[in-house]
Amino acid sequence: MFGLIGHLTSLEHAHSVADAFGYGPYATQGLDLWCSAPPQFVEHFHVTSITGQTIEGKYIESAFLPEMLIKRRIKAAIRKILNAMAFAQKNNLNITALGGFSSIIFEEFNLKENRQVRNVSLEFDRFTTGNTHTAYIICRQVEQASAKLGIDLSQATVAICGATGDIGSAVCRWLDRKTDTQELFLIARNKERLQRLQDELGRGKIMGLEEALPEADIIVWVASMPKGVEINAETLKKPCLIIDGGYPKNLDTKIKHPDVHILKGGIVEHSLDIDWKIMETVNMDVPSRQMFACFAEAILLEFEQWHTNFSWGRNQITVTKMEQIGEASVKHGLQPLLSW
Ligand code: NDP
CATH class of the missing domain: 3.40.50.720 (NAD(P)-binding Rossmann-like Domain)
Structure with a gap:
């Protein structure tokens, strides 16, 4: 099973989807309380490739919000990402994408030095930034x-x-x-x-x-x-x-x-519908088919059983690796979004 760690775009966005995401008690709360909100599973779904293969995945909300960076709540931002990663690992997800700011926070604040999150020793090869596919x-x-x-x-x-x-x-x-x-x-x-x-x-x-x-x-x-x-x-x-x-x-x-x-x-578009709600909350135009390319990288790694941190570190992405993930992308039915 693969995982997607994501976050919402603003405090206002978080308020508007708090109920649907299982953060009901936080719906009217300010940034301080969101700083203490735990990661949680929001959705469990299946994705089918055009090859016929079907895999299972889970979306994890990290409860990180960009305002935490704007207001210099750096410790909270770091905690959100590490907790979400530990949560993914504890739940045995084989490969999990660090969406949006998650990978940027990981790199910017050198979180590879923070391998131990309470009783979980993070295994970094279970995670990918998704940046090669993006x-x-x-x-x-x-x-x-x-x-x-x-x-x-x-x-x-x-x-x-x-x-x-x-x-x-x-x-x-x-x-x-x-x-x-x-x-x-x-x-x-x-x-x-x-x-x-x-x-x-x-x-x-x-x-x-x-x-x-x-x-x-x-x-x-x-x-x-x-x-x-x-x-x-x-x-x-x-x-x-x-x-x-x-x-x-x-x-x-x-x-x-x-x-x-x-x-x-x-943004990529899948050739087949995916029965998930998560892309509605981030306002994709066609939520059953469109998704962030970084999330799609975890999906491709699971389809191909490449359970490894395919995209990791900064400025290591080679044209060869882009070609490799690109071939998998086409093989499983993903296309770049081309409509405006
Ligand atoms: P990095 O942190 O590796 O790089 C950010 C770049 O932006 C650096 O070149 C940095 O250089 C530059 N930058 C930052 N602030 C400014 C500024 N004010 N003016 C000009 N340049 C600036 O980020 P990533 O490459 O990992 O991610 C880039 C973007 O892509 C992010 O917004 C991320 O959320 C998004 N993303 C989208 C995905 C998708 O699936 N669609 C997946 C993953 C990421 P310097 O600091 O020197 O200015």
């Missing part, structure tokens, strides 16, 4: 959605915001190696890491956000930001394709321009 899906979205819009990658500039991150650096590697993309703009705050990425790729222009966006044909947004940002559509190229891979979605939904196309990044 990066693969975002790259396929770049390739396929640009073709749909008539943007020729060989003439196009792709700006990657969050380029030095785990997903962002993998996207850069793929675009460099597997496509003929004309120019890559590399955007992040830490200049040293940007320089290292540029050295590794042997290409790419290090740019500030403000100067990069108006010159980009395609914007891949994979920065880890607990709050959204606003972009003025007037300043962007037309047409412009934006792939918003952040969770919570980083880009303001207010961008409304007929020639600016915003695609939800890192």
